[in-house]
Amino acid sequence: MKTYLATKNAGKLGEIRNMLAGSPIDLHTYDGYIDPVEGDDSYVANALLKARALREQLQLAGIHDAVLADDSGIELDALDGGPGVLSARYAGETTPWPQRLETMMSEVRHVPEDRRGARFICVMALITPDGREIVVEGDVRGQITTELRGTNGFGYDPIFYYPPIGKTFGEIPEAEKNELSHRGRAARALLEALAA
Numbered sequence: 001m002k003t004y005l006a007t008k009n010a011g012k013l014g015e016i017r018n019m020l021a022g023s024p025i026d027l028h029t030y031d032g033y034i035d036p037v038e039g040d041d042s043y044v045a046n047a048l049l050k051a052r053a054l055r056e057q058l059q060l061a062g063i064h065d066a067v068l069a070d071d072s073g074i075e076l077d078a079l080d081g082g083p084g085v086l087s088a089r090y091a092g093e094t095t096p097w098p099q100r101l102e103t104m105m106s107e108v109r110h111v112p113e114d115r116r117g118a119r120f121i122c123v124m125a126l127i128t129p130d131g132r133e134i135v136v137e138g139d140v141r142g143q144i145t146t147e148l149r150g151t152n153g154f155g156y157d158p159i160f161y162y163p164p165i166g167k168t169f170g171e172i173p174e175a176e177k178n179e180l181s182h183r184g185r186a187a188r189a190l191l192e193a194l195a196a
Contacts, residue, residue, distance in 0.1 A: 001024050001026060003025050004033075005069070006033060006053065006067060019184055023194075032061065035050070038071070044135055046085060047070055047071040048133065050069035050071065064129055070124045074119070101156065105147065118142055120142070124186045126194075137186060142161050150169070151170060152170050152172060152177070
């Protein structure tokens with residue numbers, strides 16, 4: 001099933017494409033995709049907003065394939081669940097990632113280690129060619145570190161410590177991260193929903 005992913009992020013495309021390898025979903029991007037303005041209500045609302053926007057843009061171009069979008073974020077216990085849906089805009093929309101990571105680490109440096117809990121969450125929304133909408137979710141719990149660890153992955157990976165393996169997501173290869181991550185769990189849930 002040819003499917004267009006609502007993103008301009010090459011890292012995200014590669015990661016999700018690897019997660020869905022061997023599945024019926026054949027993932028592509030659309031060069032003309034224009035991001036809609038995301039809200040701050042929920043991951044579900046944002047994922048559906050992006051999927052519906054891409055579907056409309058494709059249909060205007062005469063393309064009637066499936067679309068897939070995701071919305072993800074990180075929720076810190078020390079920030080009462082923040083930044084959540086605002087994760088991509090945390091510390092300011094144009095803030096470079098190194099500064100964004102430093103800002104988050106500084107938020108928890110004074111917090112005892114047992115209160116540095118965090119959750120990565122990902123919601124995926126697929127719209128099939130006939131208009132059916134499938135929404136799934138995946139999450140994973142860990143902790144925020146107070147120093148950068150690892151250079152793999154992207155986003156908050158170098159400061160998201162996963163206790164069962166004793167490493168951050170930035171310290172492990174992509175294939176291993178895909179097995180453990182919120183996005184990997186959402187991708188598997190999507191394939192299960194499609195199979196059902």
